[in-house]
Amino acid sequence: MLNFLVLCLGILFGVILSNGEVISWFRIQEMFRFDAFHMYGVIGSAIVVGALSMLVIRKFHVRSQTGDPIVIEEKNLEKGTVFGGLLFGIGWALTGACPGPLYALAGNGYPAFAVALVSAIGGAYVYGVVRNKLPH
Amino acid sequence: MDTHTVFWPWYITGPLIGLYVPVLYFLVNRHFGISSTFRDICTVTVRPKAQYFQYNWKDHRWRMIFVAGIVIGGFLSRSALSVAAKGVISDHTLSALASLGVRDFESLVPADLFSWGSLLTLRGVLLVVGGGFLVGFGTRYAEGCTSGHSIHGIATFQRASLIATLCFFLGGVFSTYVLLPLILKS
Numbered sequence: 001m002l003n004f005l006v007l008c009l010g011i012l013f014g015v016i017l018s019n020g021e022v023i024s025w026f027r028i029q030e031m032f033r034f035d036a037f038h039m040y041g042v043i044g045s046a047i048v049v050g051a052l053s054m055l056v057i058r059k060f061h062v063r064s065q066t067g068d069p070i071v072i073e074e075k076n077l078e079k080g081t082v083f084g085g086l087l088f089g090i091g092w093a094l095t096g097a098c099p100g101p102l103y104a105l106a107g108n109g110y111p112a113f114a115v116a117l118v119s120a121i122g123g124a125y126v127y128g129v130v131r132n133k134l135p136h
Numbered sequence: 137m138d139t140h141t142v143f144w145p146w147y148i149t150g151p152l153i154g155l156y157v158p159v160l161y162f163l164v165n166r167h168f169g170i171s172s173t174f175r176d177i178c179t180v181t182v183r184p185k186a187q188y189f190q191y192n193w194k195d196h197r198w199r200m201i202f203v204a205g206i207v208i209g210g211f212l213s214r215s216a217l218s219v220a221a222k223g224v225i226s227d228h229t230l231s232a233l234a235s236l237g238v239r240d241f242e243s244l245v246p247a248d249l250f251s252w253g254s255l256l257t258l259r260g261v262l263l264v265v266g267g268g269f270l271v272g273f274g275t276r277y278a279e280g281c282t283s284g285h286s287i288h289g290i291a292t293f294q295r296a297s298l299i300a301t302l303c304f305f306l307g308g309v310f311s312t313y314v315l316l317p318l319i320l321k322s
Contacts, residue, residue: 002198003197006164007205009202010205015212026221026246032308032312045151046287047286049151049155054161064164065162066165073167081279083277084303088281090315091269093311095267098282099173100206100282103206103210110250112251113250117268119268119272120271123269123273124178127272127276128186
């Protein structure tokens, strides 16, 4: 049941990314060229809604559906945050897609993005192999 | 096609995406994040020996179900991309791209750069294979992407995520103004 719900949320997410034009290579180009507000509006309002709802969850001590307290997962600040962040940014502007849109585009019928998705998985593989040699 | 009946404005799209942060915490008590599935898929399919892949992926099964859903959602709304870029995308962006040699503005993804045929050209390989590789490598190195850092991380007031997001944009602007012109001319 839970898996089915998560699948439906994923399907809805793919539809949102598509109909919201988040999967558009042109929209991402426009964002990095600061030529339109669209993507800043999408990301900015997502952050505001996410932040407000997490404040509500904390204020009222909302528990997860299993009854466990909701614990916000911490992101550590490391050298990788900067180096990895820059590399991802470079790739994002080239493919015009961050990870979510890569999945949506693979389903959208642009076969090149299925190749980009496989390449991204390959990138994660190479990272895992060379991880110990990288500054963290 | 009337674009206004097809597309949702940012103030619908953004808040809907933002709601995934509390909904996923409530349902699976995990943070909203997508790039971690690249690691899961490696672990499940090729079972690499490296330490990085030694963890119980079954604890994160929900993430793979979620991204499988995204692929299906993309398929269901595949007609969304068939709208011409002109009139939707800023003229300034379109003319800058035209001067770099982009020719196809008939949909929201330039087919001349992202088709099977483009994969036979150097620029296509650099954009698709090179760009994709950096998305996977970079997001795992930074331990997050637009969803995990920029949306979930900033929404929960995490300094690392704010810095990560600034780096995403620095990399993206550098790529747009320096690398893309070089690649499109190759």
